[in-house]
Structures are given as C-alpha cells and as structure tokens.
Amino acid sequence: MPPKGRIEVNEDLCKGCELCVMNCPQEVIALNMERMTKRGYHPAELAKPGCTGCGICATMCPEAAITVYREVIQKPA
Template sequence: MPKGRITINEDRCKGCALCTIACPQGTIMLATDRVNAKGYTPALLVDPQGRCTGCALCAVACPDVCITVYRSVPNPQAAATV
C-alpha cells in the first residue's frame, strides 16, 4: 500500500476546508488553536497512524494551491527478493 504525507503552506491557507472534505482518509482538519497572518484557521495534517496514501485529492481540491503531496510506493520486486 502506498504511503504519503502532505505539507500545507499555512500562510497561504484561507481555511476553506475543501481539503478536509476531499480527504478519503480523514487526516486533514482545520486548526483550532491558531490563525495565520491573514486571520484564517489553516488546515493541518493530523495523521498519527500514517493513514495518508498520497492520493493528492486534497491538493486538487485546494483552490489556493497550498498543499504539496509526497508519495512513496513500495517496490514489489524488493519484497520478492527478501
């Protein structure tokens, strides 16, 4: 199964929450304890169990291009040689 992670540019995020709706794993939520320089509550990756697959649906949904997706796919040949 692919593993992923995202970074969110909190300074650009306007807290529209479209990424939270788009995430099939439910690993993105809006901050409750801070606001950015523009006064918005930014989105945050909350993924202590590592459920993010790097599907990039959140990045596609983000109208302000605040999300960068990193994805690693296991090499099936490496697993077969072990």
C-alpha cells in the first residue's frame, strides 16, 4: 500500500505558476480555475486522491506556499 499524504496551499503566497502541477509524480495537483486568490491568481490544490506526501511540490514551489503532510503508518507490535 503506497503512503498517503495531503497538501495545504497558502493562497496568500500561491501565484498559480503550475510548477507543483507539472512536477507532481502522482498527477493529483491542479489549479482551481473556478476560484481566484486575493492577488488574482488561480490557486493550486489537491484535485484528486492519490497524494503520497513525497514533497516534490513543496520543493518546486518558488514561493514556499505548499506544506506537505504524510500519514505515519504504525506497524503492529
């Protein structure tokens, strides 16, 4: 079973550059074309399930707008 993750995008920082979208190996990030931020950009978001929490999106983001959370899988004792 692949690890599970999620992202949070700080919309005050996101400029909709799509670097996270283009570099997501799971192809689960997209710009929300139905919304705009206060600064007039379409924000990135987790568009579908499948995030593994790899962190590539956060590494690629020039604005450091993405925080990645990865589920900790507990092994049975």
